[in-house]
Amino acid sequence: MTFIGKAIHFSVDLTLVSLCLAGVKRNTGLTPKLDSIEDTHIRGYVHKYLNIGESCYDYTVASLGSSRYFARK
Template sequence: MIGRLAHIGVDLVLISGVLAGIKRSTGVTPNLDLIENKDIRYYSSKYLNFGESFLDSTGAFLGSSQFFTRK
């Protein structure tokens, strides 16, 4: 059970990171105004913001690694 929850958690983080990367590279982002429920809209916004911070921290970590170089 814990393994399944961990797998779902990792999948959610990766999806959020991919959506943040799409937003950064193309400017396209989900239209959260279409969500009528304000609580779901709020948590969706938090989820997408988490993807942004995940993308930033991953970039900083990989940028400080000796195995990656910036161009």
């Protein structure tokens, strides 16, 4: 596998982990403690990373909500 292929695979995996964390946040209210990260730059990057999962989660819910194959209960 080429370097670009591995980079794409790694980025998709990271996005899926962020998406799962967003689902846990929405369903249970549990979130990672970002205050325990002392470096403000790293904390900012982690915040941006988690926002990617939130955006993907919102997009997925909106797409599935408008699909005829899914119904809300």
